Amino acid sequence: MLSRLRPSIGRSTSLSRTARGFATLMLAAAVAVSGSVSAFAQGVPVVRDAEIEALVRDYARPIFKAAGLANDGIDIVLVNDPSFNAFVTGRRLFVNTGALVTAETPNEIIGVIAHEAGHIAGGHQQKLRDQLDRAKTMAIIATLLGAGATTNSKGLAGAGGEMAQRSILAYQRTEEITADRSAITYLNATGQSGMGMLKTFGRFQSALSLAGTQVDPYRISHPMPQERISNLEVLVKQSPFVNVVDPPALQQRHDMMRIKIAAYMQGQAAVARLMRKNPTSLASRYGDAQQTYLYGNPGAALTKTAALIKEQPKNPYFQELRGDILMKANKPKDAADAYAKAVSLDPAHSGLLLVSLGQALMAVGTPDSLKKAVVQLNNGVGRDKENAEAYRFLAQAYGEQGDIPAADLATAEGHYYAGDYKNAKIFAMRAQQKLKRGEPRWVRAQDIINYTPSNKLK
Ligand SMILES: [Zn+2]
Numbered sequence: 001m002l003s004r005l006r007p008s009i010g011r012s013t014s015l016s017r018t019a020r021g022f023a024t025l026m027l028a029a030a031v032a033v034s035g036s037v038s039a040f041a042q043g044v045p046v047v048r049d050a051e052i053e054a055l056v057r058d059y060a061r062p063i064f065k066a067a068g069l070a071n072d073g074i075d076i077v078l079v080n081d082p083s084f085n086a087f088v089t090g091r092r093l094f095v096n097t098g099a100l101v102t103a104e105t106p107n108e109i110i111g112v113i114a115h116e117a118g119h120i121a122g123g124h125q126q127k128l129r130d131q132l133d134r135a136k137t138m139a140i141i142a143t144l145l146g147a148g149a150t151t152n153s154k155g156l157a158g159a160g161g162e163m164a165q166r167s168i169l170a171y172q173r174t175e176e177i178t179a180d181r182s183a184i185t186y187l188n189a190t191g192q193s194g195m196g197m198l199k200t201f202g203r204f205q206s207a208l209s210l211a212g213t214q215v216d217p218y219r220i221s222h223p224m225p226q227e228r229i230s231n232l233e234v235l236v237k238q239s240p241f242v243n244v245v246d247p248p249a250l251q252q253r254h255d256m257m258r259i260k261i262a263a264y265m266q267g268q269a270a271v272a273r274l275m276r277k278n279p280t281s282l283a284s285r286y287g288d289a290q291q292t293y294l295y296g297n298p299g300a301a302l303t304k305t306a307a308l309i310k311e312q313p314k315n316p317y318f319q320e321l322r323g324d325i326l327m328k329a330n331k332p333k334d335a336a337d338a339y340a341k342a343v344s345l346d347p348a349h350s351g352l353l354l355v356s357l358g359q360a361l362m363a364v365g366t367p368d369s370l371k372k373a374v375v376q377l378n379n380g381v382g383r384d385k386e387n388a389e390a391y392r393f394l395a396q397a398y399g400e401q402g403d404i405p406a407a408d409l410a411t412a413e414g415h416y417y418a419g420d421y422k423n424a425k426i427f428a429m430r431a432q433q434k435l436k437r438g439e440p441r442w443v444r445a446q447d448i449i450n451y452t453p454s455n456k457l458k
Contacts, residue, residue: 045080046141047097047265048387050350051317052078052257056100057348058250059110060093066189067117067182075386077137080265084204084216088116089132094140099218101261103200106246106254111183111197115222118182124175137386138419170221176228184235193244194236198229205229255283256317263290282311289321298329316345316353323356332363351384355393362397373397381413388418405434409441412448424448 053076060074075092079085082098086109093113103109119125132140171179180197187194204219205226236242246254255274262270271291275284289304302325308318319342326335339357346353358377361369377394381387391414398407412427428445435442 046137047078047080048352049078049260050320050346050348050352051260052076052100053352054346054348054350055253055257056093056095056109058253059106060113062190063110063114063117063186066186067114067121069117069120075137077141079141083218084200085218086112086116087218087221088113088120089129089140090120091133092137096217097261097265098216101258101266103196103254103258105196106250107193107196108200109196109254110192111187111194112200112218114183114186114194115179115197117186118179119171119175121182122175122178124171124179136417136419171223173223173225173228176223177231180228180232181235184232184239188239188241191241191244193241194232194239195242198233198236201232202229252282255281256286259283259287260290263287263294268295282308286318286321293321293325293328298325301325302329314345316342316347319345320353320356323360327360327363332360332365336360336364336369349383351380351382351387351390354380354383355387355390358390358397359393362393362400367401370397370401374401386417388414390414391417405431405441408434409445412445416448416451419453421451421453424451 056076056078057074060076064070064074070091077092077094078100079094079096081096083096084099084102086093086095086099088094093116095109099112100109120129183197184194187197201224204216204222205224245251259271259274262274268291271287275287278284285304286308289301289308292304293301302322305318305322305325309315309322312318319338323335323338323342326332326338336357339353339360343353343357354376358373358380361373361376364373374394374397377390377397381390381394384390391410395407395410395414398404398410408427408431412424412431415421415424415427425448428448432442432445432449435445
């Protein structure tokens with residue numbers, strides 16, 4: 001399930017596309033105002049989805065390895081925005097859903113990741129990247145989408161001065177050439193073509209004439225003069241791997257990802273558009289099952305999902321969809337079984353599937369299932385520390401068990417990871433009142449109480 005789906009958030013942003021583009025240039029400001037954007041954290045359109053995160057991580061892993069970059073524990077951050085953007089801070093890879101749904105092949109996204117890896121390996125904007133890595137995901141996204149700019153004039157004023165003096169996440173032409181060359185090196189090392197990268201960048205290049213009507217943040221931070229594209233084209237065509245296409249299984253996962261984003265974010269017309277090319281493909285039928293779940297009746301959705309499972313019995317995300325449908329049909333026990341199956345099949349060990357399992361177990365509501373829910377939810381946040389929403393479920397589960405200090409501490413954690421330090425402290429203090437001084441939970445509560453968001457991460 002694509003969770004935290006609040007399409008209205010992404011669409012209600014009143015900023016013009018141009019303004020949003022420039023917001024990308026304010027990444028430095030994100031660091032500077034990370035303490036003050038907390039209030040917007042709840043409106044931040046970060047999208048969580050086990051399937052898409054795992055796929056993007058699979059795109060990145062071989063490239064990062066070829067680039068000699070640490071590829072363990074890379075967090076994939078999906079931003080619900082229709083424009084094209086993707087960047088890597090170091091430990092996090094941010095990518096807009098707009099970029100994913102636009103790309104027709106995995107190779108197009110892999111090419112962009114290779115180019116980003118080239119910037120990292122080249123040490124471009126290293127100082128800013130280090131700063132971004134210390135900032136919370138929510139703070140970066142909030143500023144990225146201009147939430148900080150519209151709502152907190154004080155923070156913006158403070159950031160404005162910083163911005164003027166600081167070089168921001170926008171690259172020099174010479175850096176672009178270096179990153180392009182490095183990207184080709186990584187693609188060659190992994191036996192992949194540069195054609196996808198060329199296609200993506202070529203599209204930005206030709207979009208120059210439309211400047212003012214549509215500005216993708218990515219194009220602003222990476223200058224794409226014609227000369228650069230021409231030089232890149234030579235390099236791409238020299239590669240012995242120029243004609244290599246993505247493995248069919250990877251292309252299929254990509255198609256399923258695109259149709260999922262369309263189903264959850266863009267509506268039925270977008271799904272129909274993607275299905276038109278091949279209405280009987282697995283991806284099309286996946287989209288159809290998801291639409292039936294979202295807009296139709298659970299019975300029909302279950303039948304369609306059962307057919308998908310029959311075709312790919314080891315696909316964890318078909319089991320996840322089955323769990324989602326069963327939850328909607330108010331059958332939490334069956335849903336818990338489906339999610340448990342999804343967890344057992346998931347090679348990426350996503351914390352999200354564990355949280356879904358925990359929620360289903362909570363809904364079952366027996367003392368035994370509640371106990372299991374607490375275990376699964378704790379496992380979930382263990383794998384996925386910044387999942388503020390999961391702490392809310394955990395707090396609820398503890399509450400239902402009558403473990404009030406644990407519930408308060410979980411609530412404090414949720415506020416803390418959402419960037420709401422004021423409420424985090426209130427609940428941490430409340431938890432401490434009922435805990436023995438010095439015990440681990442008391443100590444953790446004290447950490448939250450002591451935490452001071454830094455305005456100047458140097
Ligand atoms: Zn670049």
